[in-house]
Amino acid sequence: MSRFQRIQNIVIGVGMLLAAGCLIVEPEDGCVYILLLLAASLLIRGVSQLIYYFTMARCMVGGKLILFIGAAFLDIGLFTLSLANESGFFVTLYLIGFHAFAGAVNILRSLEAMRYKSVHWKSNMLQGIVSILMLVASLFFAKDETMLVYLYSIGLIYSACVRIASAFKRSAVVFIQ
Amino acid sequence: MQIDFHYYATYCAAYLAGYSHEECLAICYSAQFVDCCTRTLLSTINGPDSAATTQLKLEMMDARTDILGLQDITRIWASFHFLPRDLHADIKKGAHVYKEKYRMICGPNGDLLVKTVNLAKEKSLQAVGLAMHVLADTWAHQYFAGTPSQVINNTDYWFYELIPDEENPTDPETGSKNFTERRVTFRHNPVEKDDPEKGLYVGTIYQLQESSVMGLGHGRAGHLPDYSFMRYKYLPAWNDYKEIIKDNPSDYYKAFCQMVYAMKYLRGEYETFETERYDTKAVSPYEEEIRAILEKRQLDSSAEWKALGERLSGEEIPDFDEKRYCGEYADAKGEDKVSTFLGNFFSAALAQKGMVTDQIFKSGNLLAGYSVEYRKSKLLGIRDFILFVEQELKKRRSEAQS
Numbered sequence: 001m002s003r004f005q006r007i008q009n010i011v012i013g014v015g016m017l018l019a020a021g022c023l024i025v026e027p028e029d030g031c032v033y034i035l036l037l038l039a040a041s042l043l044i045r046g047v048s049q050l051i052y053y054f055t056m057a058r059c060m061v062g063g064k065l066i067l068f069i070g071a072a073f074l075d076i077g078l079f080t081l082s083l084a085n086e087s088g089f090f091v092t093l094y095l096i097g098f099h100a101f102a103g104a105v106n107i108l109r110s111l112e113a114m115r116y117k118s119v120h121w122k123s124n125m126l127q128g129i130v131s132i133l134m135l136v137a138s139l140f141f142a143k144d145e146t147m148l149v150y151l152y153s154i155g156l157i158y159s160a161c162v163r164i165a166s167a168f169k170r171s172a173v174v175f176i177q
Numbered sequence: 178m179q180i181d182f183h184y185y186a187t188y189c190a191a192y193l194a195g196y197s198h199e200e201c202l203a204i205c206y207s208a209q210f211v212d213c214c215t216r217t218l219l220s221t222i223n224g225p226d227s228a229a230t231t232q233l234k235l236e237m238m239d240a241r242t243d244i245l246g247l248q249d250i251t252r253i254w255a256s257f258h259f260l261p262r263d264l265h266a267d268i269k270k271g272a273h274v275y276k277e278k279y280r281m282i283c284g285p286n287g288d289l290l291v292k293t294v295n296l297a298k299e300k301s302l303q304a305v306g307l308a309m310h311v312l313a314d315t316w317a318h319q320y321f322a323g324t325p326s327q328v329i330n331n332t333d334y335w336f337y338e339l340i341p342d343e344e345n346p347t348d349p350e351t352g353s354k355n356f357t358e359r360r361v362t363f364r365h366n367p368v369e370k371d372d373p374e375k376g377l378y379v380g381t382i383y384q385l386q387e388s389s390v391m392g393l394g395h396g397r398a399g400h401l402p403d404y405s406f407m408r409y410k411y412l413p414a415w416n417d418y419k420e421i422i423k424d425n426p427s428d429y430y431k432a433f434c435q436m437v438y439a440m441k442y443l444r445g446e447y448e449t450f451e452t453e454r455y456d457t458k459a460v461s462p463y464e465e466e467i468r469a470i471l472e473k474r475q476l477d478s479s480a481e482w483k484a485l486g487e488r489l490s491g492e493e494i495p496d497f498d499e500k501r502y503c504g505e506y507a508d509a510k511g512e513d514k515v516s517t518f519l520g521n522f523f524s525a526a527l528a529q530k531g532m533v534t535d536q537i538f539k540s541g542n543l544l545a546g547y548s549v550e551y552r553k554s555k556l557l558g559i560r561d562f563i564l565f566v567e568q569e570l571k572k573r574r575s576e577a578q579s
């Protein structure tokens with residue numbers, strides 16, 4: 001990882017922590033802000049797909065598809081922006097989808113590690129259980145927008161910590177002639 | 178390639194190159210162990226994390242796809258399974274990021290293969306086995322890259338298997354072989370088994386993200402590159418809509434002959450290792466039988482290769498047991514671990530990974546991450562590699578003293 005990438009990871013991580021902090025302190029209208037974040041991420045995704053097309057995918061067999069997908073993401077991002085009144089429903093859907101996938105993968109990894117008698121199965125199982133608990137909590141608090149904001153913020157804090165930690169990780173391969 | 182080639186065929190090649198039965202067993206075990214040495218396995222014996230030479234399916238699913246995660250994946254797959262053919266390939270299309278990926282495409286007889294074989298010179302038998310795995314895979318995995326990339330590794334519906342025509346095997350006028358084309362259907366459930374009779378094979382699912390692990394290596398083409406009998410034609414994502422015909426029986430035969438030549442070089446029969454050289458002379462007495470094994474439509478040819486190997490040496494070849502040397506390594510204390518069977522394997526793996534990463538880095542390509550020289554900076558280096566380098570230096574010093 002280059003020095004710039006390390007700094008970039010730290011800056012983005014701190015930004016995520018600040019955003020999570022703001023959401024926790026001011027949970028009112030939090031779902032609207034989260035929806036704005038999701039819309040922004042869709043718009044960014046659309047733009048990045050277009051950049052991907054012009055730098056790489058245009059050289060690939062069937063690469064035109066990426067161009068259409070980029071345009072579609074931009075369109076969905078703009079559409080999401082217009083749904084501020086239904087923000088709670090979309091935030092719930094996002095939380096359920098995210099934690100269901102993460103939980104399933106972690107538990108499967110844990111079972112596999114257990115089969116290989118690896119010591120890492122406990123941490124994977126713990127992460128899987130936490131994800132499933134978050135999923136259950138998202139379903140349970142589906143109508144409570146404040147709790148949904150808290151649940152989203154917890155996920156944001158975790159991602160921020162992982163990102164910041166990765167910036168300090170040793171990453172270069174050492175080589176001698 | 179699979180256990181049939183990496184274990185049993187490598188045994189046969191090693192024996193034809195002049196190694197003894199015991200040496201052949203160490204070489205072929207190491208060649209096959211490259212497909213078993215995962216982080217999960219390493220964690221069970223307290224092995225060095227960075228010596229991982231492959232990843233389990235679920236390790237892949239769990240792998241981070243940020244820049245560090247992708248570099249880690251690339252180091253593993255490009256170093257051991259998809260050795261790049263030409264890191265300086267001159268292409269006139271795409272941005273710099275595209276060119277970096279294009280240059281990672283695997284193929285035989287590249288400069289890195291020479292460096293790989295030379296790295297095993299005067300090293301342990303484990304290093305020889307590891308190098309033979311890498312060499313063999315350059316034939317099986319050519320046209321795919323050991324880094325997650327849709328723009329290089331993607332395939333589409335234009336994918337046909339070429340099945341030898343049993344009724345009219347050859348064209349009476351030209352003498353060339355006749356084939357029937359059959360469209361390949363890829364299923365995406367990893368639990369299902371490949372069915373060559375019906376033309377149903379398991380492949381990874383198409384993902385939109387350029388760096389999705391589904392686009393790593395030949396995942397999109399399933400295990401077709403790994404079957405010795407397989408012939409197919411398809412449109413690789415990188416080849417400007419030009420079709421490629423892959424003839425595995427022919428490629429695998431060349432791989433076998435090149436392994437014999439490479440191991441003869443490692444035993445000191447030749448001064449230098451040259452690309453495009455194959456020891457067809459040593460293999461010729463067995464050519465018909467080997468070609469028959471390679472052509473047989475079956476998913477695993479272990480029984481046939483094992484029979485050939487046992488006939489060559491007159492000794493029994495035990496079945497591959499990935500845990501055979503794990504106990505010895507786990508029980509060894511401190512520095513004694515280095516001299517165990519797996520200790521030597523891990524040293525060879527770290528050396529190979531270090532060499533390939535260094536070459537990719539020096540070509541101006543950051544897909545496999547950064548490489549630093551030990552004397553310039555210890556602080557940036559991954560701890561496993563620092564320890565490996567220090568052990569190597571210590572060994573060299575003691576050899577120089579003696």
